[in-house]
Amino acid sequence: MSTTTITVREYARLTTADCPPSLDAHQVSASAFTWLCELQSRLGKGGAHLLELEGQTWLRLDSLVGVVQTPCGTTLEVLPKTFSDAADVHSSRKLLRKMVAALLDLPSKEASTAALERFDVPLTEWVMAQFVQHLQQLVQQGLRSDYVRLEEELPFLRGQLNTTAQMRQPLTRAHLFHVRHDVFSPDQAANRLLHLALERVRKATAQPETWRLANELSHRLGEIPLSRQPEQDWRAWGTGRLMTGYQAIKPWCELVLGQGMPLALKGDSLGVSLLFPMEKLFESYVTRALRKQMASGFMLHAQSRQYSLAKHDGHPMFQLKPDLVVRDTKGSAVTVLDCKWKRIDQARCDKKYNIPQSDMYQMLAYGCTYLQGKGEMYLVYPRWEQFQAALPAFELPQALRMYVVPFDLNSDKLLLGQSAAFLQAITTAMPN
Incomplete structure (x- = not known):
């Protein structure tokens, strides 16, 4: 499936007809046009407004910014309008990253100008790069392991005998023991979520360096299963002293997995799709600055x-x-x-x-x-x-x-x- 990246800004108009590409108007495929209309129908039920139709071949975006990836391979990057109407993609991307950093309440060091200007890529690529860099640091420091209770059938005694299950054991399996024992394992909620986010990044990123690092980390996390119940694992993500090293990576993992974000899109076999209301981003940014x-x-x-x-x-x-x-x-x-x-x-x-x-x-x-x-x-x-x-x-x-x-x-x-x-x-x- 071929991929197409389209960069526009707030209130831009999209069409299936031919038009000169710019930040305020751009042509999209018929499949992407139809899917965006369907997306608006879903978001509208929750009170969000992504776009409005203008006839049969035009639609106008609203004040949601971020990145949307459609099933047909179109990546739509929507940037905020900055201080002028000039076509300055770099300044708009920089502004969007600053505001997202404020919304996540990232430490000042992580939200610094130098960190935001390392490379000029769309929001999702920046998020994925930040995630794998934080994960690399966490792996180097050592992932946290917990004691996990296992119940299994073994040819020898280990831990505690499960007498109830053992009494029901058929004669043909009398040589096996039903036991309960604890294993010190990295298979715990936060690590399962990190592995799930890493796999999503590995499949979605188009940046060679991000993919290389994600692939290396994937081998390091190979013994940890992917989270099968993300909502349950998010609730089990610890906040105690032993989880201090996980604080820095948690907001990036939330962004990648779409947890708790204003309009993060989930499912549909998409990559990392994020949409933010500019009103909320501006409010969060001003609040952080004035505080x-x-x-x-x-x-x-x-x-x-x-x-x-x-x-x-x-x-x-x-x-x-x-x-x-x-x-x-x-x-x-x-x-x-x-x-x-x-x-x-x-x-x-x-x-x-x-x-x-x-x-x-x-x-x-x-x-x-x-x-x-x-x-x-x-x-x-x-x-x-x-x-x-x-x-x-x-x-x-x-x-x-x-x-x-x-x-x-x-x-x-x-x-x-x-x-x-x-x-x-x-x-x-x-x-x-």
Whole structure:
């Protein structure tokens, strides 16, 4: 089966008709087109939106990014839009890897720029390379073994005799003993999952170095069976002191096996297919960056669930979950931030800067509940060519003031300008 790799970005249009290939439009095979439509039908049942149809021969992607591998051999790489509309694949891939690293909450060393720029490959190849490199380090340190209880029939006594089974032994097998005994073996849940992930990488990777290393490791793990019940083995993955050496590889194994990822695709005999909502990636990235910049005495809390919009029959309904709430030492909310992966145009004042009215309603609800109708709030959008500085404050009902500010994905800073004095005061290393 021939393979085809197509690289596009968010909101690109795909078609079965002839068209000049670009990051915003590309031709796909009829089988890939049909399969993507079927995939949207499955994802739509869970509330996810991958694409929408435009007639019989066109479809438009949504804001999901990552890599999808179709059964017919087409690999569709969907990149985020960066700071301009220029066709910069390298910068888009680099940005996607940075955001995935933040979502996985990887240590700073692993998420460093140098680690992210080792080679310019799609997301899945980067994930598979990271996995085999971590597995190689773990194998060199030594895989953990556990005592495993075995029940078997042996021609000699070993361990404990299973008297119940032995009494039922037919005369023709009286020379054999039913025994129970413990064997010190690497056949344990985490190792079985690692072997399963390794086999998937070995079959899916197109990078020679990744395949070579995966093939070598496959021989090293040969005595460990593949996980036959992954869900059960994930629950049995230990977290104690003896599993400390497995902490670094676990997120990479989860990515390869599609465990707990926002829209990781499982089954269908695919390779490693991963899709992430850009809104979630952006929110996770901003959270990780700002948490490091909080001044002493303030804490950043993600996805707070303290208040609801209404009460009905004595029960709270329509829970309000701002992306970020900053609290002081007493636990009181001092400001609220919400992150939106949308493009704001600061030159379009007549069009309300392209800010959706729903975002304003949402912030008003947060301010009236979390801030008791008094204080500063912040809507955070990504910086790009047409949004380089914070907008003038929006005066909201009661004593609420809201700022719309850009987040620079290069410097990992909010560009607050001179006006948002309160947030300036509670953060460190924030530019003026």
